[in-house]
Amino acid sequence: MLELLRSKITAITTSAKETDAKLQEICDLLKESVAHYDWVGFYFRNGTKEELKLGPYAGAPTDHTIIPFGKGICGQVAVSNKNFVVPDVQAQDNYIACSITVKSEIVVPLFVKGKNIGQIDIDSNTPDPFTEKDERFLEFVNEEVAKFIEA
Known part of the structure; x- marks a missing residue:
């Protein structure tokens, strides 16, 4: 399933649309196409502030x-620069609850020219659904996104 989405992601990222339109289309595609992706969003560093927007x-x-x-x-991903897969959000001390239905989360940093400028964040209402395939796929998504953000 994730492999089939790669060409769709590339088609979106190479389109002539504005940056936010491309990002929105990616979020919509992932949420609609992957059963355990219940919330999909991008966070970006907020200027020079030590915060994500x-x-x-x-x-x-x-x-x-x-x-x-x-x-x-x-x-935490903004600081560590590493993927973070949370099989059970209830087991995390430093977790910000977005919804009581969320059971697990995956966050993958987005690098442009070696610098962490943001991340893709996915919440799931399914306990422990994320695999290494999800990680590799989301790394691919962010690599594709980086190409049009740095352009």
């Missing part, structure tokens, strides 16, 4: 439009 997303609205570095899963 919510960008395009697909799923239920969230109050978490600004996340300080180090806070929650997203904030």
